[in-house]
Amino acid sequence: MQPLAERVRPKNLDQYIGQQHIIGANSALKNAIQKNLLPSLILWGPPGVGKTSLALIIAGELKRPFYMLSAINSGVKDVREVIEKAGDNNLFNQNKPVLFIDEIHRFSKSQQDSLLGAVEKGVVTLIGATTENPSFEVIPALLSRCQIYVLKSLEELELLELLKKAIHEDEYLSTKKIELKEHEALIRVSGGDARKLLNALEITVNSIGANEIVITNELVLNTIQQNLALYDKSGEQHYDIISAFIKSIRGSDPNAALYYLARMLKGGEDPLFIARRLLILSSEDIGNANPNALLLANNCFNAVNVIGMPEARIILGQCVTYLACSTKSNASYMGINEAMTAVDQTGDLPVPLQLRNAPTKLMKNLDYGKDYKYAHSYENNFIEQEFLPDALAGKKFYEPGNNQREAEQRAYLKKLWKEKYGY
Incomplete structure (x- = not known):
């Protein structure tokens, strides 16, 4: 049986939950879909917010051939083969094929270059999905030919709607008598990730082995803690580990920070991904309490980019321990947030x-x-x-x-x- 997240994947825009800012009434993307004038685009957002689902829905709404590649296990040869197939399909089909690249930020420059010609010539309409800022990870020539759409983490009400939909409409769960007495723990362990939410629900239900189930926060937490998956750079714990890493540095614990750094490096994480997070943290969590933190983090990023693994681990280790041992302040971070809120509330004051x-x-x-x-x-x-x-x-x-x-x-x-x- 397919995982629950696959079984309840939305089939059309009416079933799609969230992201109304980009697919709501009169939005640019919805208008493009309705007029069949879809540009190449990049969907940028955290995991589990519906990037893949939206790509599938768009291709389905437009009745276009759909090709999918994952940047994790696809090389230049795979890209060229798919483009060739799409080109052949295009000869006999008026609807331009959609090529969906999941985790496009993991594509190398040569892989992205191999896409460029097909996008320029209109052989395919590219839809890329990324959890990383595309301005860092996508080559400028490709980025300039794509529209960027930012997807947001799902809100609590949206996640709750997803839970209820799965319980009442899934072919398997709907055969059971499931009472969602408490949902807070499911929401909390999901972190706004719909896939993790549905995985947690499925694990909890399967752990009971009965037809009548009352879901409580205690049941969820006990069940999930006993079923945590091993770290996998492409799996759902990828974001749990980076979260624990950042929070350990913020909490001034260099020992825990080094442990999670080692977990990521052993798991094959991109060292530049880690170095970028350190750059952000040095400003967000240390700021003017120690201005040298940002300078060191920036030098760390540049050095890691030049050196590469395995020696980059030494540079990352130095930076991590320095940041963890540094005085902390989020004053600058809070200040810019306050100022941006004021702009939202007061508009363009003279x-x-x-x-x-x-x-x-x-x-x-x-x-x-x-x-x-x-x-x-x-x-x-x-x-x-x-x-x-x-x-x-x-x-x-x-x-x-x-x-x-x-x-x-x-x-x-x-x-x-x-x-x-x-x-």
Whole structure:
């Protein structure tokens, strides 16, 4: 029997749960599907949010031949064979074939180059799926010929809808009397991943071996803990291990961080994937508490790129232990999030006139740039003036953390701004 996630895979857009921001009414992608004007595209999002399902649905809605390759076990030869088949099919079929590449970020440059000609000539419509930022992983020539769609993790209500749908509509589960008394544990272990959610549900149901089942949080946690799969770089624990790795560094435990680093390297994980995560962490979780962290992480990324395995493990080990032992602060991370929330809530507020550029006479006549005070012309290179739009005057986004370096920043800001920002 197929896994539950395959058995309940949606067959059309009406059955598809989530991602309404890209396939909802009047969305660009839905309009393209309805008009049969599908461009090559890349679906970027975390695991288990419906990238493969959406690709299958699109090909089905448009009645197009569908070819699928996984970047994990396909080489240049496989790509060329599929393109040749698709080209032959295209001669006798007015609908351009769809070529779906799962985990396209794992394709090498030569593999991606082998796709480029077919996409340029219109032999196939490419749909790539990736959990990694395509601007890092997809060659520019291919990226420029694709539309990028960002898929989001499923919300709790969407995951709950998926659970209920599986329980009542699956050919096997629907024959049992299943009461979903509690769902929080299933949602928690899934991490927003629909595939993991359905796997957890199936494991839980199968563990009971009865026709009447009451699903509780305790039952789920006990069952899942006894059935955790071994780490596999292409399996679902891939994201559990990287999560544990990041949280160990954030929690200042170099021993646990090294352990999870070793798990990933032994499992064949891409060292650059790890190095990118360290770059993000150095800014998100350490930030101005230790600015050298970002510099070291950036040097680590560049060195790993040049050196490669197995020696790259030494460089990663040094960086990991340094970051784990560093003072932590998420003040910068929280600050940009606060600022972006303010932009969402207030929209495009006008920039104060004194801060506007005035390259033309008309702009000068409109007082653009008038009364702006050049900081370097004043004592200590500072003069108090308003930089935020009027509606946000005095709004504080950056709250320095409780550590030596950011304490110095707080004292400096308080000296400059007195009580304005509450430092």
